[in-house]
Amino acid sequence: MNAEWPLWEVFIRSQHGLAHKHVGSLHAPDAEMAIKNARDVYTRRNEGISIWVARSADIHASAPGDRAALFDPANDKVYRHPTFFPMPEEVKHI
C-alpha cells in the first residue's frame, strides 16, 4: 500500500477568547489522528484550548493575481474608518 497520508491544515484557539488561527499543517490518515497529532505538534506549550483540522485539499484560496481586484477597492473608501470624520474637541464620548 504505502500511500502518503493526506495533508491537514491545523487551526488553534488560544486561551484568551481569540478566533482559531492557522498554525501549520501535518499528515494524518483521518481527522481523529490529525487532531491527536496536532495536539502533540502544535500545543506542547499551552498554545491553545481548541483545535480545528481541515483537509488541505478542501481549502479554497484567493489567487495571488486577484490581489488588486479584491483588495485595492478598500483603499479608496477611507470614510469606512472612524478617523475620517474630524470631531470638535468639545464633543466627548464619541
Added chain:
Amino acid sequence: MYAQLVETGLKQVQEVADMTPEERAFQARIDADIKIEPKDWMPEAYRRTLIRQIQQHAHSEVVGMLPEGNWITRAPSLQRKAILMAKVQDEAGHGLYLYCAAETLGVSRDQMIADLHAGKVKYSSIFNYPTLTWADIGAIGWLVDGAAIMNQIPLCRCSFGPYARAMIRVCKEESFHQRQGFDIMLTLCRGTQSQKAMAQDALDRWWWPSLMMFGPSDAASVHSAQSARWKIKLLSNDELRQRFVDQTVPQADYLGLRIPDDKLAFDEITGHYAFGEIDWQEFHDVIKGHGPCNRDRMRTRVGAWEEGAWVRDAASAHAERRAARAARHAA
C-alpha cells in the same frame, strides 16, 4: 547551521539586466521585504534552492534526534530523562514544521524522505559524531543548539513566508534546548573532578564540529551571494561563526572549561575573538559520508521508516474502513 552548502543551480548571481519582467517584479518584492507565499510566482531556481535548503534543515532536525535518543534510557535522573524526551520531541516537531514548509513548494513528504534515505539530500555534518558520555548531551544543547539558534534567528526574517513562520516557532522552542544543555554542563562543572573532566572532554570533542556547522567560508560563493539576494540567507557563514565564538567563549570561561584552541585570543581592536584554523578536510569527509556515525545514522533512519510501514498502512486501512462505514450509514 543546519543547511550547509546549499546549491542554487546557478553559475553566477543574476543581475537585474538579465531578468525577465516577472523576475524583476519578484526581486523588487523581496527588496521591499514583502514575503513570498507559496502560490505567488517565483523563479524556478528560487523554488528549487528553497526546497533543498528547507529539506536539509528538516532532515537535520530529524536525524538530530538520534545522538540524543541514545541517552534517554541512561539519563542520570528521572527529571533529566523527562527534559531530554521533551527536547527530542521538540526536534521531531521542528522537522515537521520544516517538512510542511517545503511541501508548500510542491515537493511531497515521501519524496523528501526517499531522497534522504537514498543519500541524495544531506543533513548537518554535526549529527555524524557519537554521543559517548552524558556530558555530550550537555555539549549538544549548549553548542549545537546554540549554533542552530545563531543561524535560525536571522531566518525568521527570510523572504519565504512558510519558512519564516516555521523558524519563528522553532526559535521560540530552541532557547529551552540551549539552556538545558548549559544547565547540564554547569551541574557537571560544579560536581566532582571527574564530572568536570567529563564536561571538558565533551567540549574538546564538540567544539570544532560545532564551528564546522556554519559551513566553509562563503565569501566567494555564487550560491551564497544569490541566496543573499533572495533573502533566504541573511548572514555569511563567517559572520555567523564569529558571532557564535564571541558568544560562547565567555560562557566556557564561566563554566571554568578550556576551549580546545591554542590560537583563541580576544582581539581588543576588533572586539572579536580570533580563533585557529578549522580542519575542513574533516568537514568534507563527514559530508561525503565518512564521519564516525554516518552509516549508523542512515541505517537507523531507514530502519525506523521501514519498520513503521505497517503502522502507517494500518492507520490508512482503518481510516478507509471507517469512512466506508460512515458512507454506508449515511446512504
